[in-house]
Amino acid sequence: MIRSADTLFARLFGGALVAILLAHVLAFMWFMHYGPPPPPPLMPDAFGQPPPGFDASHPPMQRPPGRPPLFGGPVVPLIFQLITLVAAAWYGAKALSRPIQRMSEAAERLSENLDSQPLEVSGPREARQAAQTFNLMQQRIREQVQQRGRMLAAMSHDLRTPLSRLKLRLEQIDEPKLHGQMSQDLDDMIGMLDATLTYLHEQRNSEALQLFDVQALVESLTENAQDQGDDVHSSGQCKPFMAQPMALRSCLGNLIDNALRYAGHAHVDIQDHPQRVQLRISDQGPGIAAVLREAVFEPFYRVEGSRNRNSGGIGMGMTIAREAARRMGGDLHLEETLGGGLTVVLDLPRL
Structure with missing residues (x-):
């Protein structure tokens, strides 16, 4: 009661x-x-008499x-x-x-994080009802995301088998032009399936935050790229901060690969601020028009023209990079490089 x-x-x-x-x-x-x-x-009157109604036996209260x-x-x-x-x-x-x-x-x-702790059911009745509804909504969202992930992962996995058979049968085609076109289409489809599996895998994994040296990571990625003959350079310094190492490595790797794919070179500049850390990956390539800079973060979106399928892109690199940045509480946006080109700004908080 x-x-x-x-x-x-x-x-x-x-x-x-x-x-x-x-x-x-x-x-x-x-x-x-x-x-x-x-x-x-x-007060008495002029003749010294008390005023009318004055009772000497009951003086006024004091x-x-x-x-x-x-x-x-x-x-x-x-x-x-x-x-x-x-x-x-x-x-x-x-x-x-x-x-x-x-x-x-x-x-x-x-x-x-969809796997965050549910809301405590306490307080007055209205607050308890709202908390129960919120927790039910969280559970349903989690179930829908997991179901979507399982469905897409199953489809991507099952499609690899017929695509592999088609690629084997493709070798029996003697016409060079038709062989090249079909081979390109099959490679694109297999690449899209691999990118989808990678994207779903990173979404399902919830990596814990830990103290991480992003400067060492940038220098390691730069040296590895230079060893492979790529034109990649870095500058700036940064103190360690709380981040997700695997997510940050995946994010930076995709951004550097995009710059190399479309411009042939990349420069990573580290800017350390009291509250935030910015990583700027810039190139002097063809760039992206301002009206299309948000569209490139959509899955499988590829800009027509200079950044197209002939460059080897699938259209998932920027999507995976932004998802990784947002899981760490940061964000990713695009700017125009001074003198022409594209600069990707990875903005991360110091938690």
């Missing part, structure tokens, strides 16, 4: 009622303690000596009422804002 009556309305109404009653009780005690103010003294009021008039009772009503308003505002704040924090955690 008590649990069912524990609603937000009951809490607010009860708090306001207690505040009003307390204010009146304090005002009543004040008046009882100090008594009413004394009446003005009765305030007890030694107990003067702190303030004259109704100031003190009004102060009592003001304090209690302000306290009631503060309690009401806290009672209203606390469940909303808890849901906002839970929604923020959910946006970063």
Whole structure:
């Protein structure tokens, strides 16, 4: 019975009622303690006679000596009422804002990780109902994402077998032009399937944050690329910060590969700030038009023209890189390189 009556309305109404009653009780005690103010003294007339209605046997009431009021008039009772009503308003505002704040924090955690802890079911009835609904929504979203991932992974895996058979049969075609076109199409399809599996695998894995030296990672990727004959350079310094090592390696690897694929070179600049770390991967290639810079983050999207299928891209590199950045609480956006080209800005917070 008590649990069912524990609603937000009951809490607010009860708090306001207690505040009003307390204010009146304090005002009543004040008046009882100090008594009413004394009446003005009765002055005799011009002949020295007492005024009409004056009864010498019942003199007017006087305030007890030694107990003067702190303030004259109704100031003190009004102060009592003001304090209690302000306290009631503060309690009401806290009672209203606390469940909303808890849901906002839970929604923020959910946006970063679907496997985050469910919202605690506590508080008044409305807050408990909202928490239960929120947790049910989180569970359904998680189930739908897992089901989608399983379905796409199964489809991608099952499609590899007929595609591999088609590629073997393709070798029996003698016409060079037809052989080249079909081989290119099959390679694109296999590449898209591999990229899809990689994307789904990274989405399912929730890597823990740990103190990581991103400067060492950049220098290692740069040296490996130079050993393979690629034109990759780096600059800048950075202190270690909390990050997901595998996600960051995948993100930077995709960004450097994109720059090499479309421009033939890449430069990684590390900028360390008190609250954030920025990694700028720039090139002097053909660049991307401003109206298309958000579209390239869509899965399998490829810009027509200079950045096309002949460059060997599948259209998942930027998608995987942005997903990895956002899992670490950062983001990824594109800018134009000074003098022409494309600069990818990886912005990560210092957690």
